[in-house]
Amino acid sequence: MKTIALIGNPNVGKSVLFYRLTGSYATVSNYPGTTVEISRGRANILGKLYTVYDTPGMYSFSPFTEEEKVTRRLLMEQSPDLVIHVADAKNLPRMLPLTIELINAGFAVILVLNMIDEAEKAGVYIRKNELARRLKIPVLEAAFLRGRGILQLKKAIAKLSSGLVMQKAQPAKEHYLVSKAARCLQGSYPFSKEMMARLCLEEDPEAVKLAKQQETREALDCLAAYVRAAGELPDWEMPLMRYRQAESILAGLYLVRGKKKKDGLLEKATLDPLGGLLITALVIYFGLYLFVGRFGAGVLVALLEEKILGGIVIPAVTGWLEKVLPAGALLDILTGEFGIVTMALRYILGIILPVTGTFFLVFALLEDSGYLPRLAFFADSLMRRIGLNGRAVIPLALGFGCGTMGVLVTRTLESRRERLLASFLLAAAIPCSAQLGLIMALLAGEPIYLLFWALVVAVVFFLAGKLLDCLLPGSRTPYFMELPPLRLPGLYALLKKTFARMYWYLKEVMPVFTLIAVLLWLLQQAKLLQVLIFFLQKAAASLGLPPETAGVFLYGFFRRDYGAAGLWELHRTGAVSGSRLLVASVVLTLFLPCSAQLAVMVRERGIIAALTIAACTALIAYTAGFLLNLLLRLPVF
Amino acid sequence: MPALLNLLQMPVGKTGKIVELATENRTILKKLLALGIVPGLYVTLLRNYPGIVIQTGFTTVALDRTAAVFILVCPEA
Numbered sequence A: 001m002k003t004i005a006l007i008g009n010p011n012v013g014k015s016v017l018f019y020r021l022t023g024s025y026a027t028v029s030n031y032p033g034t035t036v037e038i039s040r041g042r043a044n045i046l047g048k049l050y051t052v053y054d055t056p057g058m059y060s061f062s063p064f065t066e067e068e069k070v071t072r073r074l075l076m077e078q079s080p081d082l083v084i085h086v087a088d089a090k091n092l093p094r095m096l097p098l099t100i101e102l103i104n105a106g107f108a109v110i111l112v113l114n115m116i117d118e119a120e121k122a123g124v125y126i127r128k129n130e131l132a133r134r135l136k137i138p139v140l141e142a143a144f145l146r147g148r149g150i151l152q153l154k155k156a157i158a159k160l161s162s163g164l165v166m167q168k169a170q171p172a173k174e175h176y177l178v179s180k181a182a183r184c185l186q187g188s189y190p191f192s193k194e195m196m197a198r199l200c201l202e203e204d205p206e207a208v209k210l211a212k213q214q215e216t217r218e219a220l221d222c223l224a225a226y227v228r229a230a231g232e233l234p235d236w237e238m239p240l241m242r243y244r245q246a247e248s249i250l251a252g253l254y255l256v257r258g259k260k261k262k263d264g265l266l267e268k269a270t271l272d273p274l275g276g277l278l279i280t281a282l283v284i285y286f287g288l289y290l291f292v293g294r295f296g297a298g299v300l301v302a303l304l305e306e307k308i309l310g311g312i313v314i315p316a317v318t319g320w321l322e323k324v325l326p327a328g329a330l331l332d333i334l335t336g337e338f339g340i341v342t343m344a345l346r347y348i349l350g351i352i353l354p355v356t357g358t359f360f361l362v363f364a365l366l367e368d369s370g371y372l373p374r375l376a377f378f379a380d381s382l383m384r385r386i387g388l389n390g391r392a393v394i395p396l397a398l399g400f401g402c403g404t405m406g407v408l409v410t411r412t413l414e415s416r417r418e419r420l421l422a423s424f425l426l427a428a429a430i431p432c433s434a435q436l437g438l439i440m441a442l443l444a445g446e447p448i449y450l451l452f453w454a455l456v457v458a459v460v461f462f463l464a465g466k467l468l469d470c471l472l473p474g475s476r477t478p479y480f481m482e483l484p485p486l487r488l489p490g491l492y493a494l495l496k497k498t499f500a501r502m503y504w505y506l507k508e509v510m511p512v513f514t515l516i517a518v519l520l521w522l523l524q525q526a527k528l529l530q531v532l533i534f535f536l537q538k539a540a541a542s543l544g545l546p547p548e549t550a551g552v553f554l555y556g557f558f559r560r561d562y563g564a565a566g567l568w569e570l571h572r573t574g575a576v577s578g579s580r581l582l583v584a585s586v587v588l589t590l591f592l593p594c595s596a597q598l599a600v601m602v603r604e605r606g607i608i609a610a611l612t613i614a615a616c617t618a619l620i621a622y623t624a625g626f627l628l629n630l631l632l633r634l635p636v637f
Numbered sequence B: 001m002p003a004l005l006n007l008l009q010m011p012v013g014k015t016g017k018i019v020e021l022a023t024e025n026r027t028i029l030k031k032l033l034a035l036g037i038v039p040g041l042y043v044t045l046l047r048n049y050p051g052i053v054i055q056t057g058f059t060t061v062a063l064d065r066t067a068a069v070f071i072l073v074c075p076e077a
């Protein structure tokens, strides 16, 4: 099967196209760096099957961030038969250099001028036929979001791949050092020799490694001489040459008619500190507090958990199971104290899902409007104090949805140090949506406590960040970010994304909860559970918490959301309230990252870092709870 | 010819042509080049507080002061 890779700058519509071609959903949001992993799908294009890859955005063949490296690795390792370069039409001058790089690397390329609707509105006109003649590749206009240009693209793909080998365009002239260095190379490479030579001249580690495997001593010596010569050149010489090439190819073909319109009021307000603060306050109050906290975690949970599940569904299912199953282990695991039906299903569908669902909806609105990169812009000066830059706001904000997503998206940060810092903060001081929503609902009765909780978590966030910033060697990288235009989110896209995430969440959570039910049952049978609970009760008592909270912390070991749901239930039975509820909320928020997040941390940061982070968060949670308990015991409270 | 200014010195709302990226820091330099901020480009300064926001063509880029200080522009009359 032939393979197609969708390549392009960040935020140009690659994931929209992926969905249109394959029918499988990839997250689409209005900010650069949404996609951080390769998605693979199948497309039936005019009767023929293809494998299609959606990739993280990349600016050039010389990557900066992890997610750019992911894309380049795909190009290197999979050598796709066809590359579709998706570009934002109105910004074509900035995107064309990548088209030239792709052609020069030896790929068969189709250039798509996407978002042509926005270009037209802005008065941009591109003479695409002439551009196609000059580049010697197909150039198409499209607005994938509106379904425009899909058929033409499919036809172009079919036509290009009808031959045995896909037809390739003539590469543009390379820098003379690159051409000379390319002549040293003898091996066979996934990219053209010129591209390999260029990457070697840039001392790109992956390219150098490949060359060392493939080349003889003499060839490497020959190459080394040019690497030295290239080291003498100013760093901007080669990139600038590519820009000039792109400029001359585009000369006379990219026309802007009419006067540029001024930025709207909203556009201005979102970049103004006061306006930004106001918008953020509105988002927190209406979006988080009222919609997620009061409506999702309050009204919806009461309806689903108490009325529908607790009142009708679960008694019915349990009764039926008791009738059809013999008493014994299986029945116990299904309907016992920690049973899959009695507890796991009720917690997931009744308590957690309404909260995460409402959160995902609000968050999708923020993502699709283009608010997040603007928030990042404001927060840059705050983030600077803890060794990060504004970019880190995006993974941290995603962490409020689910810590696992947050850790994955730290790939968009430039240095290892920043990725480590952000992963640590995500584990230690960012509550996930289930925790956030349920804690808001729990403490809503006493707003002072809610403020107190937020304050403690914020203080821990900054102290932990500050401390780690001092401990880790190195310094922050400067902040750069493209600000996408504000876009009006579409209702269909919002719902699609929310449901896709809820589905993903359920799929991730179900097996874990089943496992927990089985594990707890086993521990209970082996009489180990009682021992565990005993120690946890001791720990809880030292925080001034009643013994019932031990169970909640036990769930918290596995999943944060489970712990939060447990606390919610405990509150309903009246076992914790007032200042104890506050202490328990704080400890649970700061408590261990959940098992899924830990697994992703191990994969992305390595096992040592992941376990160290986990141990630190447990310590922080306990210390914070201990101090808070002492403080609340003071006579002033 | 008017004097060169770095982005921090330029008044808000003014447009100028980038003349030089005056930094020895390779990472910053390559990053600017990758984003398409290259000599010869016309940029308008949209904001200088709380960070720097510039516009070139239809692209808006936010950057912090440490990077903006290296971008030398020749302001249009």
Ligand SMILES: Nc1nc2c(ncn2[C@@H]2O[C@H](COP(=O)(O)OP(=O)(O)OP(=O)(O)O)[C@@H](O)[C@H]2O)c(=O)[nH]1
Residues within 6 Å of the ligand: A008, A009, A010, A011, A012, A013, A014, A015, A016, A017, A027, A028, A029, A030, A031, A032, A033, A034, A035, A036, A055, A056, A057, A058, A114, A115, A116, A117, A118, A142, A143, A144, A145, A146, A368, A487
């Ligand atoms: N007006 C308009 N907007 C579009 C079009 N295609 C995509 N968008 C919007 O552009 C934004 C980015 O789309 P994505 O598909 O997430 O872009 P991407 O290239 O996958 O981005 P990364 O994953 O960050 O590299 C979203 O807000 C889309 O709704 C289009 O044809 N017209």
Ligand SMILES: [Mg+2]
Residues within 6 Å of the ligand: A014, A015, A016, A026, A027, A028, A034, A035, A055, A056
């Ligand atoms: Mg994407």
